[in-house]
Amino acid sequence: MTEIIGVIQVKGGVGRSTIATNLAANFSDHSSTLLIDCDLPQGTSASWYATRQASLPSTTLFLATAANHLELIDKVQEAAEGFRYIIIDAPPRIAEMTRAIIILSHLSLIPLGASAAEIWSVCDLLTTIEEAKKYKSDVDARLLWTRYRANTMEARELSEAVDRELQLKGMIARLGYRVAYSEALARGLSVEDWNDTSAKDEFRALVAEIEDILEEKRR
């Protein structure tokens, strides 16, 4: 069975590509994985993939791109059963594409940094999630804290506000604010290839949590 994971957010620069590329690297370590970059022409995931293949060629990691939601649906249908995992890196803002990703994905991750602007952008996303539910009743979209500074008052207050006010499940794993993420991304690497144990551990915890969620769904 192919497991599809989407990384979505309305606001730009929140960490979608960082999460999508790290997931793709991690899953492709043991399983055939397709990374689909839907954020064109920017193509952060596509550039990361090209850089990675030049230095660490993989026979289990593949890339596709999709310029609009119809192309994405075609690509996912073509790829179905050919891959164990499909990771979709979403564009910001485009509701039609985001809705398609939510419908296609077994699990959608919504990166959220501890800033009010990012929390407001989740409010906009809630409408798109509700629309997606008209097409698919078992939509599963979960918040994922990233660039999280655990010891700041702002992070704690915002995290409590989100728990109180947004009716969305959250991932238990949280990604911290770490240079390893930006350094690795720029070099076509993942934090698994980088020398920051905390980043590696927290990302492994995220992957383990995702695998548990997907396994639970298969039961």
Ligand SMILES: Nc1ncnc2c1ncn2[C@@H]1O[C@H](COP(=O)(O)OP(=O)(O)OP(=O)(O)O)[C@@H](O)[C@H]1O
């Ligand atoms: N956990 C993190 N810690 C530190 N820096 C991070 C983290 N996650 C992402 N970044 C950095 O933040 C910037 C934006 O991240 P990224 O490109 O993943 O976001 P995006 O949502 O895909 O943005 P875009 O709208 O440009 O597609 C990048 O420079 C990235 O290296």
Ligand SMILES: [Mg+2]
């Ligand atoms: Mg991006």
